[in-house]
Amino acid sequence: MRKAGIILVVAAAAAVFAGTSLAEGLRVAVIDVNKILNDSDAGQAAKKKMEARYEELKKTIDVKQEEARKIKEELDKQKVMVGKEKLKEKEDALQAKINELRQLTQEGEREMQTRQGELTREVLKSVEAKVDVVVKADKLDLVLEKSAGVVHVNESLDITQRVLKMVNEDKTAAPEKKEGNGGK
Numbered sequence: 001m002r003k004a005g006i007i008l009v010v011a012a013a014a015a016v017f018a019g020t021s022l023a024e025g026l027r028v029a030v031i032d033v034n035k036i037l038n039d040s041d042a043g044q045a046a047k048k049k050m051e052a053r054y055e056e057l058k059k060t061i062d063v064k065q066e067e068a069r070k071i072k073e074e075l076d077k078q079k080v081m082v083g084k085e086k087l088k089e090k091e092d093a094l095q096a097k098i099n100e101l102r103q104l105t106q107e108g109e110r111e112m113q114t115r116q117g118e119l120t121r122e123v124l125k126s127v128e129a130k131v132d133v134v135v136k137a138d139k140l141d142l143v144l145e146k147s148a149g150v151v152h153v154n155e156s157l158d159i160t161q162r163v164l165k166m167v168n169e170d171k172t173a174a175p176e177k178k179e180g181n182g183g184k
Helices: 002-025 031-037 041-078 084-138 160-169 175-179
Strands: 028-031 142-145
Touching: 028 084, 028 160, 031 041, 031 084, 031 160, 041 084, 041 160, 084 160
Parallel strands: 028 142
Antiparallel strands: none
16 A cells, blocks of 8 residues: 555656656747737738728718718708608608618628738738748747737747748738739
8 A cells, every 4th residue: 555655656756847847848939910910011911901991981981971961951951841741751861861871881890890800811821821930940839829818928939020020021921912903
């Protein structure tokens, strides 16, 4: 019985020492993917495409808002002078414009979310490929995302700039190269 207890203690001690030697040999790096998405050429190109499409949608919505505003002004001016039927007609036209505007806004928001996801995915594919290159080159065991709860990191463990440089050198990562004429 005593022999079994000693064997358990030795096994536990061996496990503890094996764990510390594993931890000492563990090669870890940290990366800030958001910084790469924001600062890379491909990320900047994706952002510009999003801003351009947003401006297009905004202009369309602004035109519809102006149309609705004019109908409302006309309705307010003529409220007293026109009959109930004509008033009802104008109110229905105004409500139709408001509904059209609401639908256009919702569709625009959905489109922007979808486009952002697609463009971000393209850049992330490039980032993942470059991280794999760095992991293999440096024989890393673990790469942590900075925004996922890393409180402190020694700057020598941060591979963000290396990956950013590699992503920028990879011209196939740029969204406009994949979509041809702007995706329109």
